[in-house]
Structures are given as C-alpha cells and as structure tokens.
Amino acid sequence: MILHKPHAIYLVRALAVVYVVIGLAALTTSCVHPPATVTTPEGQRAFNADQIVQRLGEFQSAVIDLSRAGKIKLEDARIIVAWVSGDKNATPPVTGVIDILRAYPASGPTGLVNASWQTARPRVVAVPDLADWVPVLDQLLGGL
C-alpha cells in the first residue's frame, strides 16, 4: 500500500490516538472495583489482591527481561524476584510477598505487605530501568 505523505501523517496521528485509547482502557480496567456479584469482604479483598498479584507478575517479568538483557545485575534481579515469588529451594526457604497476598483475603490489611515492600524498595529504586514501577508499587502495596 502506497500512501501519500499527508495520508501517512494522518495514519500516524490516528495510530497515536488508538494507542492512547488502548492505554487508557487498559489502565481503567486494571483499576476496576470488585464486581457487584462479589459481595463478601473476603471476596472483595481477594479480587483486589488478585489485581495486585497480576501487576506483580508483570513487574517480575520486567525484572527477568532486564536481567536477560544485561540491564540489571543478576544478583539484584534474583533478590527482587525472590521478594516477589519467594524461593522454596533456597536455604533457608524465602517467603515472597505473593505468599502474604494469598493470605490477605482472610487476614485483611496487617501491614505485612507494606513492610515487605519497604525492605525491597531501596533495591528497586536503585535500578533506573525500574523507576516507573516504584510509584505504582507504592500505590498498590502501601496500604496493605
């Protein structure tokens, strides 16, 4: 397909608008409240915890990708991933923040998630390529 220059500019502009709309839609759906069919406090906490677990999964994938690209030291990547997922094969085994979140529906906010995040936060802050994640994780984990 051959586009004249003005048409190409229109197409680029249109695509930019499309990507912005898709981004906003994704952001909106990632911040949804529990559906009306989830009625118990435990279920509502589970819904919120599941949203956070999914974001942590994306964060962990980003850390692993950066490690494979050589943009983060392997030792740092391992510590951050172990903070997220735990490490059952370590000596002694390490509990991850995901494990704390799995208990969140029954326990409610205990401060344990935030306390765990505060221990990992300096190491995440120290990685420039993870800077965008810091305010996100502050927001997600700060009140739990």
Next chain:
Amino acid sequence: MDAVILTTLLKDIVIPEVLVAIRAHHNATGNLPTDAEVIAALDVDALKVKAQGQDFLDATRPLPAAPPATPTGT
C-alpha cells in the same frame, strides 16, 4: 480521510481490545465472578507468578562452592 481512518481503527482495533479487556473480568459462562471464583483466581494467578519466579531463580542459582581439593599421593 482522517476521520475515516480513525473510525475504521476504532471499530476494528480499539473496540475489540476494550471488549477483550472487559471479558477478561468475566468467567467462562459470561457471568460476573462470584466470591468463590475470585478467591480461586487469586490462588491460580499467585501460583502462576510464583512458578515463573521459581523457574528464574532455579535457572540462575549460583553453583555451590567446590570443596577444597584433597591432597593425593603418598
């Protein structure tokens, strides 16, 4: 022309993407999830993330230090 392209892209890309995102929050029957289903989903998603992390940690685990060489000979 600008509006035509935009309308086409909205119809063919944006709206389907938004619908996919909305459907992702529904269960297989198309109904909104119940309490039991969101609690089960939390476990499934948590185990998925943990498995990915454990795979990475196991694959990159440093080898244990070799034991000191024992003298040989008489």
